[in-house]
Amino acid sequence: MSVARIAVVAGDGIGTEVTAQARKVIETVLPGTQFEDYDLGARFYNRTGEVLPQSVEDELAGHDAILLGAIGDPSVPPGVLERGLLLKLRFDFDQYVNLRPSKLWPGTTSPLAGVKPGEIDMVVVREGTEGLYVGAGGVLHQDTPAEIATEESLNTRYGVERVVRDAFARAQRRDRRHLTLVHKTNVLTKAGSLWARTFKAVAAEFPEVTTEYQHIDAASMFMVSNPQRYDVVVTDNLFGDILTDIAAAVTGGIGMAASGSVNPERTYPSTFEPVHGSAPDIAGQGIADPAAAILSASLLLEHLGHHDEARRVSEAVAAEVASRTAGAPLRTAEVGDRVAAAL
């Protein structure tokens, strides 16, 4: 395999701290990997007034993957960086598979009583390029009593089918081979029907995968009352946003939550990032947990075809987390060092 070229967008706050550890770990398992740093995020925006210059996006497009830390700072109006950078990359780089595994790891504690490490192990495959995230809609008669605002969810057979097929293929490769479709077909009858019919059609290609359908409200409830039941879940962009945060919460919060915004064909680079934000309150102190960032690096390695390295990295993170002493202070760099040393 040729040397991987990875664009690093460490970003803001603890993003820079945790990304340094993720990079260290990739360097350990894949010596020679080329890293290019890109200064984007709140600092860049405040200095230049730009979110993602076209020339920078063109350069990013030339990489095999993007390792992202965290984007955002209270100094930037909400939505600017999210839409101008994170969502723009998902759409422009056709990252239609938004991959979010949730595991209850040994050494971590679920807020749910009686749920033990190892019992929760699921992957949510969230659609990444359609639905309510397309930005369609408008405002009329703003700031008058006659104001209306619309948001349009756009869904195509093309877009739904490719992500559903990806989810089936992932379920097929797992032990339990179970796939749950989550939508709200009883209310969103148009998009819901497209999702349900497409799901049924693709299911015929995967006879070994057992399937199930749940409404988003019921799934949100079961995600709390019985998260053990899920193996792979496939759902639309907005429902996936919500469901993955609940999945993160029941597996002990966003400390271990990794994600990939994936273009499976590798026509464009995919982005890998921890689900947590830039956490300005603890930034600069070297106390942020890099576990989610390193697990995101593991997803990156997996995506680039380095399956063995990916597995070793996630096992090393799991072992490090399991070896932590409750109450002992956590140092970002030490966690990275311990994981790297174990590899």
Next chain:
Amino acid sequence: MSVARIAVVAGDGIGTEVTAQARKVIETVLPGTQFEDYDLGARFYNRTGEVLPQSVEDELAGHDAILLGAIGDPSVPPGVLERGLLLKLRFDFDQYVNLRPSKLWPGTTSPLAGVKPGEIDMVVVREGTEGLYVGAGGVLHQDTPAEIATEESLNTRYGVERVVRDAFARAQRRDRRHLTLVHKTNVLTKAGSLWARTFKAVAAEFPEVTTEYQHIDAASMFMVSNPQRYDVVVTDNLFGDILTDIAAAVTGGIGMAASGSVNPERTYPSTFEPVHGSAPDIAGQGIADPAAAILSASLLLEHLGHHDEARRVSEAVAAEVASRTAGAPLRTAEVGDRVAAAL
């Protein structure tokens, strides 16, 4: 106060069983109340092919309130009764305040470790007549590779302002006087902006209420990691659907979850119903818990201005639930009898 006229739509499955207890309790605290039974739901639909004849809807409109049990059966295609009856009543009767209190009652157990009865006490005020529930959108080129499906969320200043004002007024009457707006302003920028600006404008009328904003994904996570923080929450139709099911889950499931679809002006009747469904698996055995149905009756009494009766009913339910012996079999009618006897 004149004698209340209540339409009873007991519905399907355990709906009939739990509604009988709710009715018994209303008769106890408000003797002389007039009840008219309406046979609607899956049985009616299977017999007649109709969901809600216009003549029946006209009769319902003449009542002070509707006491509803549960609607639905596997024999009816999903969506038919939901859209044709439940949602139709919400829209036609302008039930724009969808009220869903969640309390962790003494005698009940949260699935969350370390959360004690009394610690969770919130009300979600969900918009009931707008958003993605309006049914706008369509399907083009169905069952071809070119198929697209759209869903449109329609939001008006009129509709948002009235439900936000209702939520502020409710927060104002509570001890903590705290109101959280939940939306997704960083992605749904058009509707999100309307909600956020309207929320800010109405907040000026309620200087004693402290306010907060959260994105739906973050709120879904906090609802699991720290549900104690919520007092009153106001949100749109779809986010409210999801959030109230999480709230029900963390307060021990839907066994105690009551709801009201309220037209505050009383121009039209409001509907009160347990959040749980018709549960065909346990129907007819007399073992369904009527607590949520009786608590819905308490919301009905409150809405009709019988504040003292409403409070006594919910206290009697709480006492009955707290007095239950773990593991002892529950009989629907006995729960109703014990609550009625305590009044």
